Amino acid sequence: MNKHRYFVLHKPRNMVSQFISADAVPLLGAIDFPFPEGTHAIGRLDKDSEGLLLLTTNKKVTRLLFEGPVPHRRDYLVMVKNRISAERLRLLQEGVSFIAADGLPHHTGPVSVRLVEDPLAEFGIADQRPAHIPSSWLLISLCEGKYHQVRKMVSTVHHRCRRLIRVAIEDILLGDMKPGTVIELSEETFFRLLHIDYDAGAN
Known part of the structure; x- marks a missing residue:
């Protein structure tokens, strides 16, 4: 075999x-x-x-x-349009609700979300955004994976996902x-x- x-x-x-x-x-x-x-x-x-x-x-x-039975962590580096406020960051961290692919409402519960000031230094990811277009980079860690979940999460706090990069699954980086x-x-x-x-x- x-x-x-x-x-x-x-x-x-x-x-x-x-x-x-x-x-x-x-x-x-x-x-x-x-x-x-x-x-x-x-x-x-x-x-x-x-x-x-x-x-x-x-x-x-x-x-x-x-x-x-044991959840496994996935980390996503996300660039969103416009600067994200502390209040909207807090909303993501505390948990947001959206309609899942099955048509039912889903609530994320508390989620690890933090700002990334320099994606190139921290993750080797070049920014690529024009300097005159404001945006923010976030690191979002999840133990679930609803269809388009990250994009829907940032949309609930009125930000559009411009770029989404999975940077880790557990300890595979x-x-x-x-x-x-x-x-x-x-x-x-x-x-x-x-x-x-x-x-x-x-x-």
């Missing part, structure tokens, strides 16, 4: 988190890396989002990471990876950094 394999990708913007689609969209197969047959993304980033995407040939990992680059992790390292039960998913 072949061992499963585990990958970390910096997904570029304007690419869907799939290898196959009926739509004419940029796919993961465009990445210059010889992924083995059966590789799939663990969770997704929407087409307009970028950053850390995990891939594996192990079908158990998605369930263990996102559907298990985007670091200085460039868009389109891939690194492979050993099975043991992958499970350890994600804080999931190795014995439950390794076989």
